[in-house]
Each structure stands twice: as C-alpha cells, then as structure tokens.
Amino acid sequence: MEKIIDIKSFSNPKIKLIRELKKRNKREKSKYFIIEGYREIEKAYIGGYEIEVIFFNESLFLKNNELRLIKKINAKKNIRVLKNIFEKLSYRDRPEGLLAIAKKKQFYLTDLEEIIKKTKNPFFLILENIEKPGNLGSILRSADTAGVDVVIVCDPKTDIFNPNTIRASIGAVFIKKVIIAEKEEVLKILKKNIISIIATTPNSDFLYTEVDLKKPLALIFGSEQYGLSNFWLNNSDIKVKIPMKGRIDSLNVSNSVSILLYEVLRQRS
Amino acid sequence: MEKIIDIKSFSNPKIKLIRELKKRNKREKSKYFIIEGYREIEKAYIGGYEIEVIFFNESLFLKNNELRLIKKINAKKNIRVLKNIFEKLSYRDRPEGLLAIAKKKQFYLTDLEEIIKKTKNPFFLILENIEKPGNLGSILRSADTAGVDVVIVCDPKTDIFNPNTIRASIGAVFIKKVIIAEKEEVLKILKKNIISIIATTPNSDFLYTEVDLKKPLALIFGSEQYGLSNFWLNNSDIKVKIPMKGRIDSLNVSNSVSILLYEVLRQRS
Numbered sequence: 258m259e260k261i262i263d264i265k266s267f268s269n270p271k272i273k274l275i276r277e278l279k280k281r282n283k284r285e286k287s288k289y290f291i292i293e294g295y296r297e298i299e300k301a302y303i304g305g306y307e308i309e310v311i312f313f314n315e316s317l318f319l320k321n322n323e324l325r326l327i328k329k330i331n332a333k334k335n336i337r338v339l340k341n342i343f344e345k346l347s348y349r350d351r352p353e354g355l356l357a358i359a360k361k362k363q364f365y366l367t368d369l370e371e372i373i374k375k376t377k378n379p380f381f382l383i384l385e386n387i388e389k390p391g392n393l394g395s396i397l398r399s400a401d402t403a404g405v406d407v408v409i410v411c412d413p414k415t416d417i418f419n420p421n422t423i424r425a426s427i428g429a430v431f432i433k434k435v436i437i438a439e440k441e442e443v444l445k446i447l448k449k450n451i452i453s454i455i456a457t458t459p460n461s462d463f464l465y466t467e468v469d470l471k472k473p474l475a476l477i478f479g480s481e482q483y484g485l486s487n488f489w490l491n492n493s494d495i496k497v498k499i500p501m502k503g504r505i506d507s508l509n510v511s512n513s514v515s516i517l518l519y520e521v522l523r524q525r526s
Numbered sequence: 527m528e529k530i531i532d533i534k535s536f537s538n539p540k541i542k543l544i545r546e547l548k549k550r551n552k553r554e555k556s557k558y559f560i561i562e563g564y565r566e567i568e569k570a571y572i573g574g575y576e577i578e579v580i581f582f583n584e585s586l587f588l589k590n591n592e593l594r595l596i597k598k599i600n601a602k603k604n605i606r607v608l609k610n611i612f613e614k615l616s617y618r619d620r621p622e623g624l625l626a627i628a629k630k631k632q633f634y635l636t637d638l639e640e641i642i643k644k645t646k647n648p649f650f651l652i653l654e655n656i657e658k659p660g661n662l663g664s665i666l667r668s669a670d671t672a673g674v675d676v677v678i679v680c681d682p683k684t685d686i687f688n689p690n691t692i693r694a695s696i697g698a699v700f701i702k703k704v705i706i707a708e709k710e711e712v713l714k715i716l717k718k719n720i721i722s723i724i725a726t727t728p729n730s731d732f733l734y735t736e737v738d739l740k741k742p743l744a745l746i747f748g749s750e751q752y753g754l755s756n757f758w759l760n761n762s763d764i765k766v767k768i769p770m771k772g773r774i775d776s777l778n779v780s781n782s783v784s785i786l787l788y789e790v791l792r793q794r795s
Binding site for chain 2: 391519
C-alpha cells in the first residue's frame with residue numbers, strides 16, 4: 258500500500274478517464290471499463306482481470322476488509338479521492354468507496370471448442386439480443402449459481418461491461434466465461450458437437466419439465482420484447498414452454514432463464 | 527368518446543395532479559395513482575380499478591387498438607394532450623401515448639380468510655421488505671403466471687403503486703390479489719388454517735426439490751440485502767435452499783421466487 262496517491266481535484270486525468278468510461282460510446286472504443294463495489298471488484302480479480310487503478314475513499318467503506326482487498330489486488334495505482342469527488346464518480350445511490358478501472362477481457366468461439374472437449378456434459382446458455390443490462394446481469398448471476406459452463410451472447414452489440422450489467426451480475430460477468438459471437442458460427446459448433454439446442458417459446462407442444470434435459474444442451478432465450486429470432490426457432494432441436502396459469506402471458510426473461518436453468522440442475526442431480 | 531378534452535398547457539390542474547402523483551410522498555397521501563402503458567391500463571381495467579382520467583396522444587400510439595381501449599374503459603375524463611406535454615408526463619423512455627389516473631384499491635387480511643375457505647389447495651406467496659420496486663413487480667408477474675392465489679406483503683411501507691413496480695409487473699399488480707398486512711396477523715391466520723410456511727434461506731438442510739410442495743403452503747422470501755427476518759425463520763415450518771454451484775452465493779430475489787413458484791407448479795401437476 259505504498260503506492261497511494263491523493264487526488265483532490267476533478268481535473269486530474271484519471272478522474273476524467275472514469276467520467277469518460279461511464280459513456281457507452283467511449284467505453285466501446287476503450288480497452289478499459291469501470292467496476293464499482295467490493296463484491297464486483299473482488300470477482301474481477303478472481304476472474305483474472307487486470308485491474309489498473311483503484312479509487313477509494315475510506316469514509317464510505319461499509320465493512321473493514323476493503324483495504325485488505327486493495328492490498329491483495331495490487332493494482333498499478335491506488336488513488337485516494339475526496340468524498341465529494343468519489344460520490345460524483347460513483348453511479349450508485351449509496352457508494353461503497355471502491356471503484357476500479359480494469360482492462361477488458363473476452364472469450365472467443367475458438368475457446369468454445371476447447372471447452373466442449375474438456376466438459377463432460379455441456380450445459381450452455383445462449384442469449385440473443387437481451388435489451389436490458391439489468392436482465393443480462395441477473396441472468397449471468399443465475400448462470401453462475403446453476404453451474405452453466407459457458408454463456409454465449411449472440412449479439413455483437415451487447416455491452417457486457419455496462420455498469421448495470423456488472424452490478425446486477427454482482428460480478429458473475431467476470432467469473433463466468435462469456436463468449437460474444439455470430440449466431441451462424443455458434444450453430445455450426447453446436448451441431449458439429451451434437452449439443453441439443455433447446456428454445457423456450459410460448460408456441461411449443463412440450464412443457465419444459467417434460468423433456469430430457471440431462472443430455473449435452475444449450476438453452477437459448479431471445480429478447481424481452483420480440484423473443485427468439487426465426488433463425489434460432491428454426492434451428493432449435495426442441496421447443497419448450499413454461500406454463501402460464503394466470504392472465505399475464507409471459508415472464509420476465511431473467512425469471513424464465515432461471516426456471517429453465519434450475520430444471521436442468523434438478524434433472525441432472 | 528364524446529368526452530374528449532384537449533389540453534395544451536402544463537398549468538392545467540389535471541396535468542399538475544399527474545406530476546404530483548409521480549412523487550412517492552404525495553402518492554402515499556392520495557387516493558389516486560398513475561398507470562402508464564396499454565398493457566398496464568388494460569390489466570387495471572380487468573382488475574376492477576376505477577379509472578378516473580385517461581391522458582393520450584395518438585401520435586405516440588404503438589398499435590391501433592388504443593382508442594378502442596379508451597372507449598371500453600369509459601373513464602370519467604379522456605384528455606388529449608400535446609405530444610411534448612405527454613412526453614414530459616411520461617416516466618418512460620419510449621412513451622406509448624397512454625397514461626391514466628386510477629383510484630387505489632386494496633385487499634385486507636379479512637379477505638384472506640374468505641379466500642382460504644374458497645381455495646382447494648392454497649398456494650400463497652409472502653414477501654417481506656422487498657426493496658426494489660422492479661423486483662417486486664417482476665415477482666408479481668411470476669406469481670400470476672405460476673397461479674399463486676394471493677400475494678401477502680408483510681411491510682406496510684411497500685408502495686405497490688410505484689411506477690416501476692407496475693411496469694415490471696406488466697399489470698399483474700392489478701389482477702393478482704395483493705394483501706398488505708402485519709406479519710403477526712398473517713402468521714396467526716396461516717397457523718389456524720394449517721398452511722405450511724416454507725422459507726427459502728441458504729442455511730437449510732433441504733433442497734427445495736426434496737420437500738413436498740403439494741400441500742397447502744405459503745412460500746416466504748425476504749429482502750434483497752438481508753434475507754428473511756428471524757420472525758419468519760423461527761416461525762417457518764420448513765426451510766429449503768436453492769443449490770449454488772458457482773462462485774456467487776445467492777440469486778436475485780425475483781429469480782429465487784420464480785424457481786420456487788414453478789417447482790410448486792411442477793410438483794402439483
């Protein structure tokens with residue numbers, strides 16, 4: 258902890274960088290992104306992300322293990338900022354006094370073939386055009402707790418480093434393998450490796466509890482508003498539905514995903 | 527549709543009322559609340575809510591059934607407002623051109639005893655101190671699709687008429703019976719009627735899939751941050767846990783609820 262620098266002004270270039278990275282278009286062009294909060298920064302560290310800078314303000318700490326985490330991470334720079342500056346940098350209502358700049362990391366489809374070779378009974382999750390960062394985050398959280406091997410995002414526009422995705426994932430985005438890829442390429446690999454593609458859609462004859470989810474599979478879910486594209490509907494091996502017993506005809510996508518993920522777990526246990 | 531009034535100014539009292547009702551403290555003191563969006567207003571109508579005023583702007587309509595809904599509802603007043611006024615009144619990024627003022631409605635514990643008498647195999651959901659309006663909304667949505675009989679909210683501070691709750695519920699809040707009540711009173715009624723109280727908590731010996739969920743039951747869930755209170759932990763009949771296979775040690779509460787609700791449905795079907 259020798260390397261602490263004190264910053265007392267908004268005009269410092271590192272502070273300016275944080276403010277830049279809060280904007281999606283700037284973040285997309287950058288090699289870096291922001292992580293806020295203890296749990297999230299810790300998970301990025303566990304996930305092998307390079308943490309460049311940690312900004313902190315002790316008076317905002319919630320517990321007493323924050324300085325220990327900073328020490329363990331051993332970032333290139335540790336910067337103490339004034340409380341009012343920290344609060345301006347934070348995107349949370351109740352800032353916890355910890356904010357980091359980390360280097361982006363990504364998995365590729367070539368990694369997928371490797372993973373398939375190493376995995377006994379593949380359990381994949383494919384997401385297509387999930388619109389809300391909060392939904393994407395809480396889906397990643399469920400994917401981690403349910404033991405999904407890889408999450409494949411078929412939408413090159415998805416920004417997994419959106420602050421709301423990171424937050425809703427409580428850091429799962431950093432410890433889960435997330436591959437962003439083109440759907441045609443994903444399909445090719447799944448077909449080649451005989452991995453069943455299971456689509457959840459209201460127009461189906463089977464309940465999700467009626468089909469065999471013990472075999473190697475990839476569950477696939479579409480956008481909140483439009484559901485799955487015809488590409489995946491036409492290329493799925495089995496279509497299942499979740500029963501709807503009320504007046505509302507659909508679930509929130511992250512709830513649908515969680516129900517399916519845990520049915521896989523139930524059948525496999 | 528004879529009763530259409532045109533409003534072209536922000537200073538109109540009805541416009542002022544909308545702006546007031548957007549504030550929580552004002553809404554709590556009022557008999558009225560705001561509903562935005564086609565699906566939500568339609569569900570309120572189905573749920574028997576009295577709709578006092580509908581504000582609309584045709585140029586923002588997404589489909590062509592909006593005017594038919596307005597006609598069907600037959601509110602006391604239908605007010606056409608200019609596009610720029612509507613956009614200011616709306617709390618959505620993409621306003622759909624429909625906004626209503628409705629009268630609040632509530633169910634009471636006395637209703638619960640009636641419902642128990644009429645229900646073959648009670649399936650209740652109890653929520654304690656859910657903090658995020660969006661979570662509460664998506665839980666209500668799942669409660670509807672899973673066929674829960676009643677949702678009991680043990681937190682008199684909960685504002686089920688929060689715009690984000692209504693929105694995330696896509697109107698389920700209006701068609702589901704939601705009772706807001708004190709926990710001691712709720713417990714008394716459940717005990718008297720031999721309804722099993724099933725708490726989901728990490729500190730449990732049973733997986734949620736291992737216990738009998740076919741009998742009359744009330745599932746209970748606590749707040750995002752603190753989980754269930756000791757009151758409910760001590761008074762629950764069975765404690766169950768959801769398996770955690772990854773590095774993250776908990777699910778988003780609305781996902782936990784959905785997984786449990788659908789396990790009940792699976793066992794009962």
